Amino acid sequence: MALTLTEVASEAADCTRCGLAEGRTHVVFGMGNPHADLMLVGEGPGAEEDKQGLPFVGRSGKLLDRLMAEEMGLSRDQCYIANVVKCRPPDNRDPKPDEIAACRPWLEQQVELISPRVIVTLGNFSSKLLLDTKTGITKLRGQSYPMGNMISTTAVVIPTYHPAAILRGGGLQEAQMRSDLVRARMAMT
Ligand code: SF4
Numbered sequence: 692m693a694l695t696l697t698e699v700a701s702e703a704a705d706c707t708r709c710g711l712a713e714g715r716t717h718v719v720f721g722m723g724n725p726h727a728d729l730m731l732v733g734e735g736p737g738a739e740e741d742k743q744g745l746p747f748v749g750r751s752g753k754l755l756d757r758l759m760a761e762e763m764g765l766s767r768d769q770c771y772i773a774n775v776v777k778c779r780p781p782d783n784r785d786p787k788p789d790e791i792a793a794c795r796p797w798l799e800q801q802v803e804l805i806s807p808r809v810i811v812t813l814g815n816f817s818s819k820l821l822l823d824t825k826t827g828i829t830k831l832r833g834q835s836y837p838m839g840n841m842i843s844t845t846a847v848v849i850p851t852y853h854p855a856a857i858l859r860g861g862g863l864q865e866a867q868m869r870s871d872l873v874r875a876r877m878a879m880t
Pocket residue numbers: 703706707708709710711712718776777778790793794795797
């Protein structure tokens with residue numbers, strides 16, 4: 692019998708498939724509505740996320756919540772939020788290819804069980820993974836795509852910037868992210 696999302700999360704809580712298990716406080720599996728039409732996929736947990744065991748709870752998460760509310764009229768409990776790697780990379784470094792590959796089955800199970808209509812990928816790592824491409828986010832964003840090489844799903848993928856990039860960057864990127872979120876909202880209807 693197929694596992695539920697809660698059962699998969701419980702299995703993932705003890706995962707030691709890659710070296711990131713060594714430094715983590717919590718496995719940050721994901722949070723939100725398990726039947727959501729919209730899924731958002733980021734990169735990996737930061738310090739605050741590792742501490743709380745929840746995704747996007749720091750400054751980036753607050754910005755994401757605000758942009759989603761303003762451009763989509765959605766709160767985070769109406770969608771599902773997860774990351775490409777579920778454990779915090781030390782010193783917030785980028786996740787390595789072997790870590791992404793090791794963690795990928797958890798994300799695949801999430802996508803399969805939630806079966807969202809739209810997946811917004813936040814930043815390079817999730818966009819490249821789900822779209823099976825080496826193209827960077829700046830070129831990818833601004834369009835909708837069918838899912839790449841992951842599990843079969845009819846979900847539309849809409850890549851946009853990671854909110855951390857907006858915090859570092861400026862007005863142009865924020866305006867582009869806002870328009871990507873509007874595109875995602877329209878794709879849900
Ligand atoms: S990052 Fe993913 S694969 Fe690696 S230990 Fe954590 S849950 Fe397992």
